[in-house]
Amino acid sequence: MTAILASDQPHHNRAEQLKQLRRQMAAVSGKVGSGRLSHIQSHAHSHPGPDDLLPDSETKLPIPQLLADVLPDALPRGTVAVLSGARSLPLSMVAAVTAAGGNAAIVGQPDIGLLAAVEMGADLSRLAVIPDPGSDPVEVAAVLMDGMDLVVLALGGRSVPLTRARAVVARAHHKGCTLLVTDGDWQGAAIRLKARVCGYETTAGTPGFGRISKVRLDVCAGGRAIGRVRTG
């Protein structure tokens, strides 16, 4: 008697049970990859769009004001971008990410001026540098992707072949870590950013007086992900 009752009960509300299981699955899959950085506040886009399942802060990396016009769609997490030209560009991106509570690492740039990053608002406690990554900096960057939100990788003029690049890009995508490649080439990079100093502002124009007060940058973006945009 009791057995019949027991088997009858689940049958009765199977549809409801299925619905609940589906809900649970949706909740679980929504959590994958979003465990990290749930507290990052993106200033520009803080409320998710109606068609977006995840808030912007979990799919996009905070970017500096400098890039706001060049990259209207922000920088998606898990992408690889090649930066060239002025060193302020990677530093400003490091500053933006660490200031928003993300972790960043700089691989293989012993001469980088971290004080400039601090002046751009970087949080040094969330930054680590590996000045001498040995013979294989790409391997070091791949290891760092486990825990970092942004890895700046200086290749020292080398180029990474497509086969190797593909494996690392897949890893970056999986871990949700953005890789910025400087001082070298990365085949198949989705975004290419080029920064050029277009002028300096000094507090007094005549030689012998004043000091440098501002560095003006000209950033130009290209690559598969974006069309060519220019800004002054």
Add this chain to the structure above:
Amino acid sequence: MDWPAVGAAAAAGLPATAPVAVTLANRVIACSSAARSAGVRRGLRRREAAARCPQLHVVTADSDRDARFFEGVIAAVDDLVPRAEVLRPGLLVLPVRGAARFFGSEQQAAERLTDAVAAAGAECQVGIADQLSTAVFAARAGRVVEPGEDARFLAALSIRQLATEPSLSGSGRDDLADLLWRMGIRTIGQFAALPRTDVASRFGADAVSAHRFARGEPERGPSGHEPPVELDAVLHCDPPIDRVDAAAFAGRSLASTLHQTLMAAGVGCTRLAVHAVTANGEELTRVWRCAEPLTEDATADRVRWQLDGWLNTRTVADRPTTPVTLLRLQAVEVVSAGALQLPLWGGLGEEDRMRARRALVRVQGLLGPEAVQVPVLSGGRGPAERITLTPLGDEPLPRADPCLPWPGQLPEPSPTVLLDDPVELLDAQGNSIRVTSRGLFSADPARLTSRGRDERLRWWAGPWPVDERWWDPDRSAGRTARAQVLLESERAMLLCYRQRRWYLEGIYE
């Protein structure tokens, strides 16, 4: 001195008041007080002693028995004052300073010790003196020698006493005492009055130490320190480890062994040495440093990463030629368990910080502990000195305090590239420019030569003199100043003048 007799009486089940004599090679070497009052003396032959005291219980010497029965006394004393050192069965020495402070005075401490030993079933005498040897003789007299009175206390003792305590003297002390006696030196005070050089030249090294003792000069005292515990764990790998997955298992079991040892000692490890020995006898060592004490998992991870690093090095020359046969973990630096408490909120609990840290620690395993550097804002005037890089895991301490005002600090923006290249700053005639003692350029700068390229300046500013470290002979050669220049090719640079040369310190880009 009577301990062999006391021990023998206890072993035979006799009361402490029974006459007992202990003999070695047919001579009495120790007797109980009852036997002594009946006329038994040390050095008597066995038969003679039995004649003087017919009910004497005679046993042969047995140092094992002495030590065995002394153990109870040591335990009783240890309960009261820890870390007593045993000179021989029957003689304990301990530093009195802590005990005197704890019990109120030296007399009180002595009383408590006497009581504790009496409770353990033995009688004892306590002596206190500045030096260890003097204290032994003070204990025979049951006296507390005042500070600085060692030599005076010893002066009245017979010179024969020099040789009575075998645990304090070398083997030839008997002969020395005999010789001194025959030379007419009857007390230790007379011996102490001899000049040191004469004693050394006539009687040898042992006499010198006896002479130091006679004068009450400082000697090696009881340490009173807890001996350092061996905090390590060893694993003999059978089969030898040549793959990383095997290393992971080995690391886990080794880490749990080490952590049991650490837990028993009540400490946490902040610096861990991983040693590995291969079948060919190659030895590999690396030390891991951590700011927070290692957990068991963190230790296991480090062992795995380290072995991964060793076994899978990309360059074949660095790789060990044979598998690893022995693994040893050693806690090089430990902190007390009180420092181990994790904070309740924030801090270590932050998930992504931990994840980032793990990734960085893995890179440390690949490249070495110094490879990963953490920047921290520091005090200073130039852009390079205002960032201190410390290896990950070390306390991130700035080289100078950043909160001080630092007058003369360069204002924003800072150069994004830091260099230290020698350059030439020239005036319009091509003469090199100095900074004068008034802190001015010797002429207006016009050209800059760096890395073989000569360029005209469009704008310059400075010099801004830096007046620091004038007391340091390495740095004070000439004056130090900074200047900013803007080249015709639209490149802004920060220059630094020191030791009568210009250096390119940074590029603004």
